[in-house]
Amino acid sequence: xxxxxxxxxxxxxxxxxxxxxxxxALQGLAPAGVGVDILPSVGLLPIYDADLQxxxxxxxxxxxxxxxxxxxxLIIVTPEYNYSVPGGLKNAIDWLSRLPTKPFAAxxxxxxxxxxxxFGGARAQYHLRQIMVFLDGQVMNIPEVMVGQAQNKIDATTxxxxxxxxxxxxxxxxxxxxxxxxxxSPERH
Amino acid sequence: xxxxxxxxxxxxxxxxxxxxxxxxALQGLAPAGVGVDILPSVGLLPIYDADLQxxxxxxxxxxxxxxxxxxxxLIIVTPEYNYSVPGGLKNAIDWLSRLPTKPFAAxxxxxxxxxxxxFGGARAQYHLRQIMVFLDGQVMNIPEVMVGQAQNKIDATTxxxxxxxxxxxxxxxxxxxxxxxxxxSPERH
Amino acid sequence: xxxxxxxxxxxxxxxxxxxxxxxxALQGLAPAGVGVDILPSVGLLPIYDADLQxxxxxxxxxxxxxxxxxxxxLIIVTPEYNYSVPGGLKNAIDWLSRLPTKPFAAxxxxxxxxxxxxFGGARAQYHLRQIMVFLDGQVMNIPEVMVGQAQNKIDATTxxxxxxxxxxxxxxxxxxxxxxxxxxSPERH
Amino acid sequence: xxxxxxxxxxxxxxxxxxxxxxxxALQGLAPAGVGVDILPSVGLLPIYDADLQxxxxxxxxxxxxxxxxxxxxLIIVTPEYNYSVPGGLKNAIDWLSRLPTKPFAAxxxxxxxxxxxxFGGARAQYHLRQIMVFLDGQVMNIPEVMVGQAQNKIDATTxxxxxxxxxxxxxxxxxxxxxxxxxxSPERH
Numbered sequence: 137x138x139x140x141x142x143x144x145x146x147x148x149x150x151x152x153x154x155x156x157x158x159x160x161a162l163q164g165l166a167p168a169g170v171g172v173d174i175l176p177s178v179g180l181l182p183i184y185d186a187d188l189q190x191x192x193x194x195x196x197x198x199x200x201x202x203x204x205x206x207x208x209x210l211i212i213v214t215p216e217y218n219y220s221v222p223g224g225l226k227n228a229i230d231w232l233s234r235l236p237t238k239p240f241a242a243x244x245x246x247x248x249x250x251x252x253x254x255f256g257g258a259r260a261q262y263h264l265r266q267i268m269v270f271l272d273g274q275v276m277n278i279p280e281v282m283v284g285q286a287q288n289k290i291d292a293t294t295x296x297x298x299x300x301x302x303x304x305x306x307x308x309x310x311x312x313x314x315x316x317x318x319x320x321s322p323e324r325h
Numbered sequence: 326x327x328x329x330x331x332x333x334x335x336x337x338x339x340x341x342x343x344x345x346x347x348x349x350a351l352q353g354l355a356p357a358g359v360g361v362d363i364l365p366s367v368g369l370l371p372i373y374d375a376d377l378q379x380x381x382x383x384x385x386x387x388x389x390x391x392x393x394x395x396x397x398x399l400i401i402v403t404p405e406y407n408y409s410v411p412g413g414l415k416n417a418i419d420w421l422s423r424l425p426t427k428p429f430a431a432x433x434x435x436x437x438x439x440x441x442x443x444f445g446g447a448r449a450q451y452h453l454r455q456i457m458v459f460l461d462g463q464v465m466n467i468p469e470v471m472v473g474q475a476q477n478k479i480d481a482t483t484x485x486x487x488x489x490x491x492x493x494x495x496x497x498x499x500x501x502x503x504x505x506x507x508x509x510s511p512e513r514h
Numbered sequence: 515x516x517x518x519x520x521x522x523x524x525x526x527x528x529x530x531x532x533x534x535x536x537x538x539a540l541q542g543l544a545p546a547g548v549g550v551d552i553l554p555s556v557g558l559l560p561i562y563d564a565d566l567q568x569x570x571x572x573x574x575x576x577x578x579x580x581x582x583x584x585x586x587x588l589i590i591v592t593p594e595y596n597y598s599v600p601g602g603l604k605n606a607i608d609w610l611s612r613l614p615t616k617p618f619a620a621x622x623x624x625x626x627x628x629x630x631x632x633f634g635g636a637r638a639q640y641h642l643r644q645i646m647v648f649l650d651g652q653v654m655n656i657p658e659v660m661v662g663q664a665q666n667k668i669d670a671t672t673x674x675x676x677x678x679x680x681x682x683x684x685x686x687x688x689x690x691x692x693x694x695x696x697x698x699s700p701e702r703h
Numbered sequence: 704x705x706x707x708x709x710x711x712x713x714x715x716x717x718x719x720x721x722x723x724x725x726x727x728a729l730q731g732l733a734p735a736g737v738g739v740d741i742l743p744s745v746g747l748l749p750i751y752d753a754d755l756q757x758x759x760x761x762x763x764x765x766x767x768x769x770x771x772x773x774x775x776x777l778i779i780v781t782p783e784y785n786y787s788v789p790g791g792l793k794n795a796i797d798w799l800s801r802l803p804t805k806p807f808a809a810x811x812x813x814x815x816x817x818x819x820x821x822f823g824g825a826r827a828q829y830h831l832r833q834i835m836v837f838l839d840g841q842v843m844n845i846p847e848v849m850v851g852q853a854q855n856k857i858d859a860t861t862x863x864x865x866x867x868x869x870x871x872x873x874x875x876x877x878x879x880x881x882x883x884x885x886x887x888s889p890e891r892h
Contacts, residue, residue: 526753527750527751527752527753527754527755528752528753528754529754556750557749557750557752559750560746561716561745561746561748561750561790561791561794562716562784562789562790562791563716563717563746563791564715564716564717565716565717565718566716595751595793595797595800596793596796596797596800596834596837596838597833597834597836597837598787598788598793598830598833598834599787599793600751600793600794600797601750601751601790601791601792601793601794601795601796601797602750602751602752602790602794602797603790604784604785604787604788604789604790604793604794605750605789605790605791605793605794606790607785607790608784608785608789608790608791611784611785637833641787641830641833644786644787644826644830645785645786645787647786648785648786649785
């Protein structure tokens with residue numbers, strides 16, 4: 137089997153983000169033969185404006201799109217803001233959706249979320265799934281990773297995902313995702 | 326009866342926006358005694374970042390929040406991007422939701438959307454409604470305004486909402502909203 | 515202040531239902547001057563069929579509709595089945611929605627849910643809220659009651675809601691609902 | 704290539720149903736080598752009750768489950784009731800979801816809807832998609848078939864789908880679904 141390359145889009149900008157902490161842990165939790173890179177911050181993009189697009193896509197958009205397009209799978213790791221997707225992440229998706237290369241089309245997508253509450257960002261995930269219908273992202277169904285009470289599972293000093301149960305669960309989900317990617321992208325078998 | 330003052334938040338940034346055209350028409354369609362002002366663009370806000378917030382809210386956020394807080398009602402006029410709320414609008418809501426003044430709490434909210442397709446932005450509206458549950462915005466149920474095929478209803482040269490059926494329908498919705506505001510904000514009777 | 519009368523629609527049919535247990539507890543948790551009655555089971559209705567409706571509404575539908583119509587508020591207490599509203603509850607809503615009396619229109623509505631998982635039925639609540647937009651039910655936003663791990667909060671032998679934290683939280687929500695009803699139904703002040 | 708066998712679940716019970724009319728048209732619109740059978744009515748099932756299940760699944764449930772399990776793909780054709788999935792269809796899904804055979808798991812699923820309004824049942828489709836996440840149904844993203852103003856596209860006397868544009872669009876969607884099924888169920892290549 138060939139090796140696979142996944143890229144990670146993080147929905148939060150703050151340095152101590154729980155979701156960024158999970159994104160950093162993914163390479164260590166991925167199956168053998170799977171590489172995981174974290175994409176540049178969604179905070180580097182301007183607010184979407186069709187007039188701005190008419191002058192040419194910002195370089196931050198085209199490079200983000202090229203990285204997703206080239207990857208074997210996209211992992212979105214995001215908090216939930218106000219019962220939905222963070223505006224910054226949605227804004228990045230809005231920009232990317234306008235690229236003629238259609239970086240999400242037929243792309244295997246995995247969603248993870250974390251929050252301090254018990255729901256772990258679940259509500260954002262279902263909105264994200266609806267968004268991906270239009271973009272034809274191939275979002276894996278289950279298992280779903282929603283890390284509740286993230287503050288108890290991530291070391292506040294080191295920013296490391298330390299909770300073993302969560303680590304094992306995410307490792308299992310990534311194993312499922314690898315199989316999902318190989319199934320729906322047979323050229324990567 | 327006292328007069329009422331509504332403010333309008335527009336989800337699109339482009340100059341020729343159909344939704345901005347509708348927002349500009351609202352003062353002319355409002356019942357007597359109702360004033361409608363358009364708020365500054367959501368494009369003036371940076372992408373939400375809790376680290377940035379820790380240094381103090383940007384002035385564009387606090388002034389937007391104060392205007393919504395002071396208004397008798399908020400009208401959101403927005404396109405649908407990728408089956409959901411535009412990232413820029415959601416980003417503004419994310420910033421505003423962090424203000425200690427809670428500008429959306431108990432605020433009467435009206436939603437309007439327009440698009441070139443037949444659905445008129447409907448999918449964005451239901452996501453927006455879920456967002457407002459958490460923020461305790463009091464979103465009016467019906468009638469819903471979803472302007473489909475907006476390109477045929479707005480003059481491309483003048484940017485004026487010319488379709489009479491749409492004008493009448495929106496005028497009727499605003500009359501219902503006035504009654505809704507007076508009912509749930511009895512101090513404004 | 516006049517007394518208020520609420521009715522409760524339960525989404526589950528099984529005898530040992532956690533949601534039925536919560537419904538039974540509501541009278542004891544309601545503020546003074548508020549009566550709460552449990553409506554007949556949604557299991558008494560046939561599957562909705564417009565041809566059947568053409569022969570006349572089943573008596574179980576008209577009597578259910580009359581009870582909701584007469585009440586000052588409707589409390590829906592329901593499990594989540596397959597990430598949405600149970601079919602039986604939705605079927606009852608579908609029948610009731612066809613009644614010329616429009617029992618949900620302008621009716622104050624409160625939603626509660628319980629499940630064995632940590633989410634407590636949250637996903638069903640957001641679908642129910644979207645359903646109520648069309649029917650013009652006035653659903654209170656917050657606080658939301660989602661009773662997770664219900665099996666640890668309800669006595670399996672007596673079917674009594676014993677968890678004090680949950681009892682207090684529901685009592686608080688019902689107090690908020692009483693105020694909400696009195697606000698939006700001023701004739702019941 | 705082997706031939707494929709799809710089964711169709713219809714969300715409406717009435718004889719003159721627009722959705723049933725579409726379901727009946729599917730065999731004529733399917734690609735060569737694809738058979739389509741219509742499943743028994745969801746109206747034959749009782750309202751889901753875990754106590755009833757404890758006595759044994761009704762025969763109508765087990766036979767429906769076996770037919771879906773055996774099929775290469777499931778096509779759900781449904782109206783939208785009150786901005787969501789009809790209760791009767793959801794009730795069938797609730798029963799089927801309890802079968803130990805898990806008939807929806809890994810099953811390719813196609814959604815179609817029709818209504819008299821312009822939206823063509825769109826809101827029901829997104830709720831159905833969320834339901835299928837939990838059940839691990841593999842729902843094809845696009846193209847989406849939402850037949851608006853169905854009364855103008857179906858002959859009221861013969862119950863035949865006569866609108867050529869709609870017929871062509873559905874035929875195209877079914878061709879996409881055939882390819883989708885062959886891709887994600889490689890044993891059926």
